[in-house]
Amino acid sequence: MDDGKDDDDMDAVLNKNSEDAGRRKGKSAANKSLITRNLRLAYSEVQNEGVPDHLLDILNRIPDGEGKKS
Amino acid sequence: MSNLASFKADLIELLPSLRAFARSLAHNPALADDLVQDTLVKALANVERFEPGTNLRAWLFTILRNHYYSQLRKSKREVEDADGKFAARMATRPEQDGSVDLEDFKVAFQQLAPDHREVLTLVGASGCSYEEAAQICGCAVGTIKSRVNRARKKLTDLLGLDEEDASGLPSEARRIEDTASV
Numbered sequence: 001m002d003d004g005k006d007d008d009d010m011d012a013v014l015n016k017n018s019e020d021a022g023r024r025k026g027k028s029a030a031n032k033s034l035i036t037r038n039l040r041l042a043y044s045e046v047q048n049e050g051v052p053d054h055l056l057d058i059l060n061r062i063p064d065g066e067g068k069k070s
Numbered sequence: 071m072s073n074l075a076s077f078k079a080d081l082i083e084l085l086p087s088l089r090a091f092a093r094s095l096a097h098n099p100a101l102a103d104d105l106v107q108d109t110l111v112k113a114l115a116n117v118e119r120f121e122p123g124t125n126l127r128a129w130l131f132t133i134l135r136n137h138y139y140s141q142l143r144k145s146k147r148e149v150e151d152a153d154g155k156f157a158a159r160m161a162t163r164p165e166q167d168g169s170v171d172l173e174d175f176k177v178a179f180q181q182l183a184p185d186h187r188e189v190l191t192l193v194g195a196s197g198c199s200y201e202e203a204a205q206i207c208g209c210a211v212g213t214i215k216s217r218v219n220r221a222r223k224k225l226t227d228l229l230g231l232d233e234e235d236a237s238g239l240p241s242e243a244r245r246i247e248d249t250a251s252v
Contacts, residue, residue, distance in 0.1 A: 031231045035222055036194050038175040043195035045172075046090035052103060055085060058110045062078045 073122055080126050081110070087196060088130055094191035095138045097180050105141075109134040128198075131206045135188060142184065170229055178228040186221030193218055 088109065092102040112133050113120070120129055179187060185207075192203040193214070204211045 031226050032222060034170060034231065035190075035225055035229075038170060038172060039179075039190055039194040041172055042176055042179070043090045043094070043191065046093045047086040049086075049089070051082075051085045051089065055089075055103065055106055055110065056082070058107065058114070059078055059081055059085075062074060062114065064075045064078070 074117075077117065077120070077122070077126075081113070081130075084127055084130060087127065088134060091131055091188075091191055091196060092134055092138070094179075094187050094195075095135065095184060105134055105138055108137055112137065125202065125205075128202055128205050131192070131196075131198075132208075135206060139184070170231075175229065178225060181228055182221055182224055185217060186224060189214055189217045190221045190225070 085106070088106050089102065092105040092109075093099065096102040096105055109130060113130060116133075120126065179190075182190070188207065189203060192198040192206060193200060198206065200211050200214050203214045207214065
């Protein structure tokens, strides 16, 4: 009778599938986190550069005292 | 403070974010700042169309991305990796220790399609909600979500982060297996 052995084999396969699924999920979460971290690093790097004067000059042409009609 | 002065102050505050978003699209710093400059000029020319109290960031980002795609269509100047820098850098694959050099990341990021770069930047870096990103990109929230997933998957592949699947086989062996089963 191989029933017991078959059950053990089936358990082993199920356990492996479960471990594999867990590992895939963990890896996916780690990759997602790594991408987000680098996206934010790259983004904040530009944000912290300081704004070039020629861009500020465009905005400084806007008069401060004149109200926009709303 | 007048509405116009308040508008100006808000624009100045948003400039760093606007530049960062432009850089994610245009990559080249000079081109990105040209985009920002054109965006500011357009915003000022259309200031009467902006409704005070609504989302100025979304309004500006929308102007910028529309202008970017318009320029892209006209010039078709974005020829990826024209000087071979990407190939040279990526000849050495990133470390597989769960970290990626930021410069390698940027190089891989630039290989993504513009619509993938923009959604990853909007949702992943700028702090936009899916709804805000959908408003900026002029599409449905579901479209943004699926685009983010596809972009993330593509970037994962470009970075070589998905080297081993559940079978324990390295990706090269997996490709051979996949091919064999076709």
